[in-house]
Amino acid sequence: MKCFCYFKDRSRSRQRRSAPELKTSGTSDTSGAADRLIKSSCSATSPRGIPELYEEKAHNLRVFRFSELRQATNDFSRLLKIGEGGFGSVYKGRIKPEDGRGEPVLVAIKKLNQDGVQGHKQWVAEVQFLGVVDHPNLVKLIGYCADDGERGIQRLLAYEFMPNKSLEDHLFNKTYRPLSWEVRLQILLGAAQGLAYLHEGLEVQVIHRDFKSSNVLLDEEFKAKLSDFGLAREGPTADRTHVSTAVVGTHGYAAPDYIETGHLTTRSDVWSFGVVIYEVLTGRRSVERNRPRSEQKLLDWVKHYPADSKKFIMIMDPRLENQYSAGAASKIAKLADSCLQKNAKERPKMSQVVQSLMEVAQTSSGDRSPIEKSFDSPENCPTAPENEASQGGASESWKRRMAHLAKLGEQVEGSGRRRFLMMQRAKVQ
Incomplete structure (x- = not known):
């Protein structure tokens, strides 16, 4: 899904600090300030923000030449393309270890469209945020390429390769085998742990801002790893309650309070997580225009099947074939409802969501309906x-x-x- 933007950035007129420029392996970057990650005006008072933390950890990222990544993807062969979006295309490739020893390693290489101005800002954000974070439930950024040469400005990212693609693929693409109940619980828990780390486990608070099933990638063991940090922002600091920003995200996942006010908080991510919970339970997308009008919007539809009612089981994904704990499913639906509270302050923290999911997972096998x-x-x-x-x-x-x-x-x-x-x-x- 493509991202949307409801409003222009309301904080443009306010004073901002810029992040350090990225190191490049090619000639100097003619885009100047475009290579700087713009910090939120509400985060300007933070003792150390993402740019400062990035300065400390930038050496952990590998700087590639464009020729290396072109060779790794067989000149960006269509046969190796594994994804595409507004930012550009993603290719499967193999890169040699930095020291030249050992076997080539599988990677996913994202190539930015050369004419994408907005995409360039998101590219810079990805490098800096993923250069700072480190968690088993976040996709690992291996390195980047920022070459300016005869072929123009080249901006690429190299990530660890995720062989099982995304949660979205397995939920909605019928060519994939349906995910079992146990695997769905495992994926939800892993995704929740990734968000909890971003919200509460760093020196600076990070809001993903585009959490959705397509941004939950799955490794060879179906462990969930969050991806796509191009829209991520630093959270509010000191006595600030929110970040004022242009409203961006994906239709069907963005919190209504964020859409209406432009006030961004970690509870905006919590709302998005609630939507994904219902996608996992039902096997339906957040918005499906090909369904009857009353069923097109997932959250409107599930309201008719409350978690504590006898008819709740009717919303469960038929591909599960009744191989799940009805009691556990009901508890998870109630957790989703708490994440979807209209008042953002009444939504739980992601650390609380993690705790609830762990408790459900522990009791799931013995908690079955009559x-x-x-x-x-x-x-x-x-x-x-x-x-x-x-x-x-x-x-x-x-x-x-x-x-x-x-x-x-x-x-x-x-x-x-x-x-x-x-x-x-x-x-x-």
């Missing part, structure tokens, strides 16, 4: 291996199973009852 437990009996289980109905006519056992399903269906209210019965009968048949 409906789920009723399937433990082979006689009642609609997925029992023996299908006696196929042996010439409906047997008494098969009839009992269907009667049991009908009884369970009575516990599901409203229009969801028919869908529940059809889904279960399909398994029996």
